[in-house]
Amino acid sequence: MNPADLSARIRHPALLERIVAPEIAAAMIEDGMIIGMSGFTKAGDAKAVPIAMAERARTDPFQITLITGASLGHDIDRMLTEAHVLSRRMPFQADPTLRKAINRGEVMFIDQHLSETVEHLRSNQLGPIDYAIVEAAAITEDGGLIPTTSIGNSASFAMLAKKVIVEINLSQPLGLDGLHDIYIPGKRPTRAPIPLMACDSRVGTPYVPIAPEKIAAIVITNEIDSASSVLPGDSETSAIARHLIAFFGNEVASGRLDLTLQPLQAGIGTIANSVLKGLADGPFHHLRLYSEVLQDSTFDLFDAGKLSFASASSITLSAPYAERVFSNFERYKDKLVLRPQEISNHPEIIRRLGIIGINTALEFDIYGNVNSTHVDGSNMMNGIGGSGDFARNAYLSIFVTKSLAKNDDISSVVPMVSHVDHTEHDVDILVTEIGLADLRNRAPRERARLIIDNCVHPSYRAQLDDYFTRATARGGHTPHLLEEAFSWHMRRKATGSMKA
Ligand code: COA
Numbered sequence: 001m002n003p004a005d006l007s008a009r010i011r012h013p014a015l016l017e018r019i020v021a022p023e024i025a026a027a028m029i030e031d032g033m034i035i036g037m038s039g040f041t042k043a044g045d046a047k048a049v050p051i052a053m054a055e056r057a058r059t060d061p062f063q064i065t066l067i068t069g070a071s072l073g074h075d076i077d078r079m080l081t082e083a084h085v086l087s088r089r090m091p092f093q094a095d096p097t098l099r100k101a102i103n104r105g106e107v108m109f110i111d112q113h114l115s116e117t118v119e120h121l122r123s124n125q126l127g128p129i130d131y132a133i134v135e136a137a138a139i140t141e142d143g144g145l146i147p148t149t150s151i152g153n154s155a156s157f158a159m160l161a162k163k164v165i166v167e168i169n170l171s172q173p174l175g176l177d178g179l180h181d182i183y184i185p186g187k188r189p190t191r192a193p194i195p196l197m198a199c200d201s202r203v204g205t206p207y208v209p210i211a212p213e214k215i216a217a218i219v220i221t222n223e224i225d226s227a228s229s230v231l232p233g234d235s236e237t238s239a240i241a242r243h244l245i246a247f248f249g250n251e252v253a254s255g256r257l258d259l260t261l262q263p264l265q266a267g268i269g270t271i272a273n274s275v276l277k278g279l280a281d282g283p284f285h286h287l288r289l290y291s292e293v294l295q296d297s298t299f300d301l302f303d304a305g306k307l308s309f310a311s312a313s314s315i316t317l318s319a320p321y322a323e324r325v326f327s328n329f330e331r332y333k334d335k336l337v338l339r340p341q342e343i344s345n346h347p348e349i350i351r352r353l354g355i356i357g358i359n360t361a362l363e364f365d366i367y368g369n370v371n372s373t374h375v376d377g378s379n380m381m382n383g384i385g386g387s388g389d390f391a392r393n394a395y396l397s398i399f400v401t402k403s404l405a406k407n408d409d410i411s412s413v414v415p416m417v418s419h420v421d422h423t424e425h426d427v428d429i430l431v432t433e434i435g436l437a438d439l440r441n442r443a444p445r446e447r448a449r450l451i452i453d454n455c456v457h458p459s460y461r462a463q464l465d466d467y468f469t470r471a472t473a474r475g476g477h478t479p480h481l482l483e484e485a486f487s488w489h490m491r492r493k494a495t496g497s498m499k500a
Contacts, residue, residue, distance in 0.1 A: 011140055012142065014212070022051070025217040034126075035132075037050065037066060037068050038135045039071070040069030040341065041314050042316050044069075044154070046134060049165055054076075057083040057085045065090075068091075069153045070093075070314075071094035072095070073225055074226050081098045081107065087107065089107050091111065091116070092114060093109065093382065094268075113384060115342045118156040119342065129157055131163050135168075136148065139215075148169055148225075151314070152341050154340075163215075171222050177206065178206050179206070182207065193348070199309050227319040230269065233277065237271055237274035244436070248261060248284065249282070264276070264279075264289050265292065265390050266297070266358045267293075290312075292312055292313050299321060299324070299325050307335075313343075362412070366414075366467075367447050369423055370391075373419060377419045377489065397426055398431065400431045404457050409496060410498055411460040424447070437450040437453075444477060449468075
């Protein structure tokens with residue numbers, strides 16, 4: 001493309017001279033560097049330079065620490081893993097090839113609360129970042145970066161890095177300009193309160209302010225974000241949504257909530273997406289989202305007239321929804337804002353706004369401890385993501401899961417979780433397709449009774465009831481049979497099923 005045609009995208013004329021091929025930019029990365037890369041749940045990721053890095057590593061091996069916002073699209077984590085480029089990776093991933101390398105111990109994965117990474121960078125507990133590689137829709141006259149479909153950690157990466165490589169993605173509409181609100185908290189301990197008082201507050205700038213001299217290279221790309229891989233809901237996710245609608249209805253009847261509820265957060269994946277979509281069937285209106293990722297369900301709620309505003313750090317859609325939303329973006333734009341992930345997930349704001357957090361568990365136990373990350377206590381699935389940021393600080397911390405996994409070989413409700421991401425202290429409500437357990441103000445023995453009666457699949461209920469009854473006979477505030485606590489997981493390993 002003629003550089004003159006890029007003037008709407010690169011508005012600082014001197015920067016036009018820094019346009020290079022992806023291979024040239026990839027060659028700037030040296031062995032041992034710490035790289036901060038854009039990308040959050042497949043949205044707004046750098047798409048050309050990381051692929052050129054993977055190609056280069058085949059003949060010129062090098063390794064890096066890669067920090068992103070969250071998961072990447074375009075198989076980038078797979079390609080970087082296969083080329084052995086990743087020595088360390090944080091704070092989240094969702095790629096099957098990388099997952100296997102992590103579980104083989106080949107890539108050191110730091111599974112981190114998503115709000116925390118840039119706090120560690122800013123306070124020199126991590127870093128420094130050698131290069132930030134970030135996607136942008138445009139560069140302003142002053143060198144400011146206008147992000148695309150996610151912000152994630154990119155703003156702080158670009159501001160803190162020694163050098164920045166920018167990918168200008170021509171497929172990302174210029175209409176994204178104005179969507180973002182970049183606010184970076186000050187240094188501690190003299191930091192001022194973050195002045196964000198409502199989901200739709202704008203407290204920062206619509207671009208990432210950086211000195212143009214830091215931009216080492218600009219690469220032009222033209223490839224859309226990878227499509228989200230969430231599956232359609234099913235009868236179980238519908239049942240989970242119905243239980244939640246009934247629960248919220250009771251909260252409204254008891255005067256604790258009104259029909260606009262409190263601002264909602266919904267986690268990643270198929271279940272959270274379907275459950276949020278299911279809220280369209282309830283009597284609620286003027287809902288607000290203060291979330292991390294906006295999935296397809298956000299736009300179903302907008303179109304159903306149920307949602308009045310959505311704040312997040314990324315927009316990650318399936319292919320048909322991406323087509324629908326981005327070809328009508330002006331219809332939604334004034335009801336949306338994207339923020340850095342430390343702001344979308346900030347404990348101070350989650351607590352202040354009184355968020356209702358809905359996240360997904362792999363398994364939970366009879367006392368309400370939740371495992372969202374580790375299969376059989378050892379094998380990493382994706383990571384804790386933002387679920388801990390929200391669960392610890394929410395007005396209501398809700399976890400959902402189907403009661404069974406892998407047909408009926410696994411019960412998602414077990415005597416003791418094999419790994420703890422969210423302790424019982426951070427969990428208010430548990431929901432499966434079987435029913436809902438309201439754990440608020442309940443002691444462990446009461447919690448166990450509610451969970452066994454309401455959430456466990458009938459094919460495992462007697463088995464779990466038997467465990468609890470025998471544990472209770474032995475005594476304790478939180479009764480357990482330690483020698484049997486993981487027997488369900490061990491039985492599945494030995495026989496293929498948790499069934500006794
Ligand atoms: N033991 C072993 N595997 C289990 C399981 C269990 N108890 N429960 C579910 N699984 C498996 C499923 O069988 C499925 O496997 P498959 O990919 O081979 O089909 C996989 O886990 C995903 O489960 P699914 O039921 O499809 O749920 P999901 O797509 O909604 O994802 C999580 C669920 C927990 C993996 C996902 O939500 C996650 O990674 N959460 C942690 C991060 C997070 O919560 N972020 C939120 C802030 S935005």
